[in-house]
Structures are given as structure tokens and as C-alpha cells.
Amino acid sequence: MSFWQATMRRSVRLSRTYFILGVAMSIYGTILSNILSFIPANYGNPASTPIDLMNSFPVLSVAILSLSALLFSLPVVMLFVYDKNNGVLEYLLSTGLDQLDIFKGYVKASLSLATYLLIFSTIFNTVVGIYLGTSLDLLASVAVLTFAIGISEVFLVTISMMAFSSLQKTPMGANQPLGVIIGIIPMFPALILPLVFPSNAILVDILIAVATLLVSLALLLSIKRLILREKLLP
Amino acid sequence: MQKLELQEVSAGYGVEEVIHRINLTITEPSIYVVLGPNGAGKTTLFRTICGILKPFSGQTKFDDSDLFNSKDARRRIAYLSHLNALPEEMTVFNALKYYADIEGGDVEHVLDLLSLSELRDRKFSSLSQGQKKRVSVGKIFLRERDLYLLDEPTSNVDPKISKEIRDMLIKLSKDKFVLYSSHNLYEAREIGTYLILIKNGELKFFDKLENLKTRQYRIGIKTLNDVSKLLPESKFENGYYVMKVDSPREVAKIVNNLVQAGAELVELRELDNPLQEFFEEE
Numbered sequence: 001m002s003f004w005q006a007t008m009r010r011s012v013r014l015s016r017t018y019f020i021l022g023v024a025m026s027i028y029g030t031i032l033s034n035i036l037s038f039i040p041a042n043y044g045n046p047a048s049t050p051i052d053l054m055n056s057f058p059v060l061s062v063a064i065l066s067l068s069a070l071l072f073s074l075p076v077v078m079l080f081v082y083d084k085n086n087g088v089l090e091y092l093l094s095t096g097l098d099q100l101d102i103f104k105g106y107v108k109a110s111l112s113l114a115t116y117l118l119i120f121s122t123i124f125n126t127v128v129g130i131y132l133g134t135s136l137d138l139l140a141s142v143a144v145l146t147f148a149i150g151i152s153e154v155f156l157v158t159i160s161m162m163a164f165s166s167l168q169k170t171p172m173g174a175n176q177p178l179g180v181i182i183g184i185i186p187m188f189p190a191l192i193l194p195l196v197f198p199s200n201a202i203l204v205d206i207l208i209a210v211a212t213l214l215v216s217l218a219l220l221l222s223i224k225r226l227i228l229r230e231k232l233l234p
Numbered sequence: 235m236q237k238l239e240l241q242e243v244s245a246g247y248g249v250e251e252v253i254h255r256i257n258l259t260i261t262e263p264s265i266y267v268v269l270g271p272n273g274a275g276k277t278t279l280f281r282t283i284c285g286i287l288k289p290f291s292g293q294t295k296f297d298d299s300d301l302f303n304s305k306d307a308r309r310r311i312a313y314l315s316h317l318n319a320l321p322e323e324m325t326v327f328n329a330l331k332y333y334a335d336i337e338g339g340d341v342e343h344v345l346d347l348l349s350l351s352e353l354r355d356r357k358f359s360s361l362s363q364g365q366k367k368r369v370s371v372g373k374i375f376l377r378e379r380d381l382y383l384l385d386e387p388t389s390n391v392d393p394k395i396s397k398e399i400r401d402m403l404i405k406l407s408k409d410k411f412v413l414y415s416s417h418n419l420y421e422a423r424e425i426g427t428y429l430i431l432i433k434n435g436e437l438k439f440f441d442k443l444e445n446l447k448t449r450q451y452r453i454g455i456k457t458l459n460d461v462s463k464l465l466p467e468s469k470f471e472n473g474y475y476v477m478k479v480d481s482p483r484e485v486a487k488i489v490n491n492l493v494q495a496g497a498e499l500v501e502l503r504e505l506d507n508p509l510q511e512f513f514e515e516e
Contacts (some may be wrong), residue, residue: 087317
């Protein structure tokens with residue numbers, strides 16, 4: 001078993017609460033995604049509002065589904081702080097790994113967990129959507145956007161949280177929330193812009209996701225320069 | 235011939251330099267006791283040798299490979315820090331397997347070697363401090379290395395296990411380099427061939443232990459019967475027969491003589507720490 005696989009397994013055992021919350025939130029996202037199917041066709045006239053709710057409202061569920069992936073993968077970062085304080089990272093460094101190997105291991109574990117949940121969310125959302133008669137185009141859009149935003153957001157949050165935890169002087173991991181804040185910032189435009197430009201919702205969100213992925217990747221590849229090995233010491 | 239070489243190495247954390255211009259060349263497999271008071275720089279020295287800390291200046295080399303830059307060279311080193319450095323949520327077997335999966339090695343061999351088989355399915359967090367230390371020591375024996383760095387490996391371990399660990403290291407040192415940090419001169423004398431003395435981040439002494447000249451030791455002996463005639467050079471102070479000896483080896487002789495003469499020995503204690511005296515000396 002490789003380092004990232006072992007890290008993923010350990011994260012799953014560390015806190016099941018986050019996994020339950022992640023699944024619960026993805027179910028909530030599915031309901032939101034298909035909520036228009038519950039509204040009778042002759043109920044009011046939502047299409048006359050300045051914002052095209054019929055097309056843009058389901059896109060809101062992308063944020064919820066992406067957040068569920070984030071919740072699902074958060075134990076990986078908790079494990080990182082725990083391993084740093086316990087001297088596990090120090091030992092791993094002494095065995096020949098460097099800071100990039102270690103960061104890659106935790107990021108891979110985090111992205112893998114997020115992917116598992118996103119696969120579940122997408123299948124669940126699609127099945128429920130088909131059952132309720134939600135348009136297939138809309139379901140496909142939600143699936144694509146959820147993956148794009150979810151993965152990029154989890155990547156950025158994971159790397160930011162680990163970087164902040166490494167750089168802080170106190171060993172308690174108190175700076176971790178900064179990583180969450182930085183990581184979810186790209187989600188706000190991803191939420192609002194599709195409402196403003198509903199016809200370009202997919203394009204806008206994909207662009208945001210690609211930009212977030214590129215920033216995360218650049219951060220990861222700069223880790224050797226940004227974080228010295230000594231920053232992983234307890 | 236294997237060679238560990240530190241050339242003018244200064245290192246530390248951030249901008250704070252902890253060890254200063256250390257020169258050290260080790261070519262003979264043996265136990266090298268790194269001795270120094272708390273804060274002397276022993277851990278920093280070890281972290282620099284195993285490539286975690288980048289030297290501010292100078293170079294650390296193992297067989298001419300730079301230890302900070304060469305992953306292969308670092309893989310030949312085992313480093314035991316003063317922390318247990320094992321995933322507490324796992325069982326003993328799984329915790330060791332976690333490292334074996336990452337760096338290779340044989341968990342069963344370690345369980346046998348350190349008599350850990352009866353603990354194999356116990357959760358690491360549920361073990362006593364001594365048991366945790368044994369498992370922690372175990373991880374550096376998962377695979378064979380050429381250089382072993384051990385930061386106070388017998389702290390929190392009962393005397394029996396301490397002896398087992400020391401015996402294991404003595405055996406290992408026949409063809410490996412073992413650097414063993416301690417602040418106990420008696421322990422150093424028991425296992426070490428060489429002594430590396432560090433104070434305030436500077437190398438003060440590096441030679442065979444037998445060449446270390448320390449001041450006299452003061453010991454106190456408590457007995458149930460009067461032994462003043464057997465210890466004519468001693469003074470009776472606060473219930474102890476206090477006397478000076480030149481080395482710990484003399485203590486064994488004195489105790490033997492007393493026992494043979496029928497003295498009922500209750501306690502034997504070191505009253506002055508000759509190491510402390512040594513470090514106070516400038």
C-alpha cells in the first residue's frame with residue numbers, strides 16, 4: 001500500500017462524523033438540485049423574474065455538493081496536523097521522503113476521498129433526477145460542474161490548510177481554518193455568476209474551476225520552496 | 235570504507251543557529267555516545283545528519299553523498315526521535331506496517347526482535363510509556379540501515395528493556411555506525427566506545443571514552459550496620475557514608491568488598507553529577 005493510500009485509510013478511521021456529514025450534505029444537494037421538479041408548472045411565473053431561476057437555481061446545488069466533498073475530505077488535513085505534532089512527519093522525512101512527497105501523499109488522499117463522494121453524489125443525483133423528471137441536460141450540467149468545482153476546491157483547501165498549519169509557530173493547527181476560507185472563496189463567484197449569466201453558467205464555472213486547479217497545482221509544485229522541511233517538525 | 239563526515243556544519247531553525255561549525259568524521263563502526271546537557275544541540279545535530287535540517291553552512295556527507303540532497307543517502311539512515319512518532323490510533327502491528335508499507339521492511343521480524351508479539355493487536359494509544367517506546371524503537375529495525383541515530387532511546391523504559399535495547403545496539407555496532415544521544419555519563423560508559431560531547435552547540439570533545447578525564451565522583455552509601463571501619467576514607471553525612479571515587483568502575487569494587495564483609499547495603503547513590511561538573515567547566 002502506498003503512502004497516500006495508507007493516509008486515506010487512516011483518515012477514514014480518524015473521524016466518521018465528517019463522512020456522515022459529507023453524505024448528508026450531498027443528499028441535501030440532490031434535493032436542492034431537483035427541487036424545481038416538486039413545483040407545479042403553473043405555480044407562479046418564475047421565468048419572469050430578472051434571474052432565470054428555472055435554469056440557474058439547480059446550479060446552486062453544485063455548491064452544496066462540492067461542499068459535501070470538502071467535508072468528506074477534511075479528516076485528511078486533520079490527520080496531517082496530528083501527524084506533524086506526533087513526530088510522524090519528522091520520521092517520514094528521515095526515511096528519505098521530502099516535503100513535496102509528503103504534501104503529495106495527503107493531497108492525493110484528500111482528492112481520492114473527494115472523488116469517491118462526488119461519484120456517489122453524481123450517481124445519486126442523476127438517479128433521483130431521472131425519477132423526478134428533471135431534464136437530462138440539467139443533470140449532466142450539475143454533474144460536470146460538481147466534479148469541476150468540487151475537485152478544484154478540495155485541492156485548494158487541502159493544500160492551503162496544510163501550508164498554513166506548517167507555517168504557524170504554535171503546534172495546534174489553529175491556522176487551518178484560513179485554508180478553508182481561502183479554499184471556498186472561488187466558490188462565491190462560481191455560485192453567483194451563473195445566476196447573472198445563466199446561459200454561460202457552465203463556461204463560467206469551468207473557468208473558475210480550471211483557475212483554482214492551476215493555482216492549487218502551482219502551490220503544490222512550489223512547496224519545496226515555500227515550506228522548508230523543518231516546518232514539518234513537531 | 236563507510237564514512238560519515240560533517241564539515242564546518244552550522245545549522246538551526248529559521249534564523250536561529252543552534253549548532254556551530256561542527257567538524258566530525260566517523261569511519262569506524264561503533265557506538266558513539268552524543269552527550270550534552272538539555273538544549274546543547276544534540277537533536278539539532280541528529281536532524282541535520284538525517285537531512286531534515288539544511289545546514290546554514292558546511293556539509294553533511296555519508297560516503298560522499300550530500301545528506302540533505304540525496305534521498306538514497308538518507309534512506310540508509312535510521313532516526314529515532316524523542317517522540318514515539320507512530321500513529322496512535324492503530325494497533326501495534328498496523329502502526330509498524332504503516333511504515334513498512336512506505337519504506338519497506340518486515341514487521342514480524344521486529345515483533346520477534348523486540349518481544350512485541352503479545353502487544354501486536356493492542357492499540358498503540360493504550361500502551362504504557364515503556365511499551366510505546368519499545369514499539370517506537372522497533373520501527374527503526376524494520377529494515378537494515380548503515381547509520382543509526384537514536385535520540386535518548388532508553389528514556390521512559392524500564393531497566394530490563396533498556397538493557398535489551400542497549401545490547402541490541404552493541405550487537406548492531408559491530409558493523410554499523412550508531413550515534414546515541416544521552417545526558418547520562420554512566421550510560422555512556424556502559425555502551426559507548428566513543429564520546430561526542432556537545433555544549434552550547436559546539437563540539438567540545440570527540441574521542442574514545444577512555445580518554446575523557448572527569449573529576450572525581452562523590453557517592454553515598456547507606457547501610458543498616460556500621461561500616462566506618464570498612465570505609466575509612468568516607469565521611470558519615472546525613473545517614474550516608476560519603477566518599478570520592480575516580481571512576482564508576484571503583485564503585486563496583488567497593489560494593490563487592492562491603493557485601494563480602496557482611497555489610498547490609500540499603501542504598502547507593504551518586505551525590506554529584508560529574509557530567510554537570512564537566513559542562514560547568516570552561
